[in-house]
Amino acid sequence: MKKILIATAVAASFASIAHAQSSVTLYGTLDTSITYTSNVNGGHQWAVGSGSTDENRFGLRGVEDLGGGLKTIFTLEEGFDTNNGAQASQGKMFSRQSFVGLSSQFGTVTLGRQYDAMQHFVSPLSATGSWGGANFAHYGNLDHLDKNSQDAASNSIKFASANYSGFSFGGTYSFSNSSQFANNRAYSVGAGYENAGLRVGAGYAQQNNPNATSGGAYNNLDLNNIGLTGVSFRQRQFGAGATYAFGPALFGIVWTQARLDNVTGGTGSVHTNNYEANATYNLTPALGLGIAYTYSNGAAEDAHFHANQVGLKGDYSLSKRTDVYVQGTYQETSAPAGSTINAVIDNGSATGVSSTHRQGVASVGLRHRF
Template sequence: MKKSLLAFAALGAFAGVAHAQSSVTLYGIIDEGFNINTNAGGKHLYNLSSGVLQGSRWGLRGTEDLGGGLKAIFVLENGFDTNTGKLGQGGLLFGRQAFVGLSSNYGSLTLGRQYDSAVDYVGPLEVGDQWGGYITAHPGDLDNLNNDYRVNNSIKFTSNNYNGLTFGGLYSLGGVAGETGRNQIFSVGAGYANGPLVLGAAYLNARNPAVSFFGNNTATSTLSTVTSPVIAGYTSANTYQVIAAGGAYTFGAATIGGTYSNTKFMNLGSSAATPFAGQTATFNNGEVNFKYQLTPALLVGAAYDYTRGSKVDGNSAPEYHQGSLGIDYFLSKRTDIYIVGVYQHALGDTLSTNGKTVVPAVASISNLTASANQNQLTARVGIRAKF
């Protein structure tokens, strides 16, 4: 009997040590608000929507100390709509992130559904990842800096911080027998943060993007889910490529920053019949943004974004001018209320959403119903709570 009690006590002590070396954290964000869209297909629209400033989510983050500086890590993150309770990211249970791997003194190596390098290193420098949310993202989120699309079946390395320098890369296996290059995605990037200066740069390349990237689903037969008229007509491309860079500098309570991206849809017609087969469409995007911390609890911001695409079939090149204003007031460390307004003006011509004809470009603020003409204005009042 005494031996049994001693064995039980030893087992309990061992379990306590194991628990002390491991941790699992539950976290989340609930973002909800009221919107006005002055031109949703030609009509005014008033509605509630979820996850604009930050996507509404809950997740589990875990780590286990394996000794010698080595740790096992994992993240499972679910996106959802606060108004209806439905799943986000096309109905995937853990559509935001789902990965497991190891971290060491050199960095981490993880496997699963993850963010690409453009999102990691340049995304935080665009206004959509700061005080603006997805409605201030670049038109159609054409360069994915606002993280509309994740990467499935990916292997990712992220370095540790070396005196402000971080770097990493990602490779997604195509998963098609006999065609190792089909559906593959790869990206590399680096960032630098030292005092008031922050810099970032990245490269992203996706083959057969209508399936591998814009499909946003684990099934390799799922075609593009893109509905924005800014880029939907180009997703038949054989290759989607983004080169992006950005920077920010803080002086006192003010921060000024900017991003640049060059996005190419190469060899159109790879995944769908189109009279523009074999052509390449190029979009250049530039953003300047500014924010000022009026008080520890009150932030104001402004941004201007310009996008210009290449000519299609000799017609006028598409252009998008977008301006944004925002106010964010923190009621506490975890809860804030905010107001964001965005105006967009479109010019020129673009491809129709099926990629088969040239049509006049219309204003299309990211993730909203597109305008019926060249102009669109939206405003939102929201509240965000973190846990």
């Protein structure tokens, strides 16, 4: 009888140890606002917005300690609309992220649907990728820095290095899962450095024939934001940026370039350069202000255009998890006589291209994180 009791106690102790070494965390964000948008189909729009700053989401994040510094990690994350409960992406249960992998002292290797190196290293340095959300995205979000737009890559292998005295690097390769190996595949590389209040990042990403196949790396890039529907092209993004924090202030600069070659369903080629300066300042521990200015220039075939965008935001924390905010963004474009390049504030891809060369978006919202 004693042997049975001892064996039971030992088994229970091992079970508790195994349980202590594994964890699964439920997390998410609820963000709802009243949003005004100008020049939508020739008029103005008032709407209950969903995810003006952060896309509404819920997710599961897990880790299991395998011993010797090796861990299994996974993330499953889906976006949704708080106004009607609909999934952000029809046909996918976890459209934002869904991956599993291994983590060690050297870094992590993960497989599944994930963000690329531009989104990993450059996006957090921009207003749209940190505190501003979709309304602060660069022209048309062609550089994919706004991660609220479901621009993760499927079928991806991703490596993210450990932190070596502030330096880190990584990359992704996303398979087409097609007999035409290069059709709808993607890859990216990037690196970053952090030291005290300084943070620097750079990245490159390329997609070959995105949206061409339903099972490939991409099938939902933000082409409709600028009126494009074609698939037979190559899309590339380059970018670099830096932020510096001291006291209650943070300043940042970001440059990105997006190139779309041989586009069908629109102009033959499109390229844009975006130059952003952003800043935040905490007036009190609860009240923060943010501002971002972006100048964009580019060309659609022979039509060169310019865009100026400025965004402002005020945020007040009611608790560690809940805050209220007010924000506004204004964009104006210009192009040669005879060319039409309308404004397009990403706005969660909710309204599409402005009906004129001007557009403004303003939101008052409530956000809760859990």
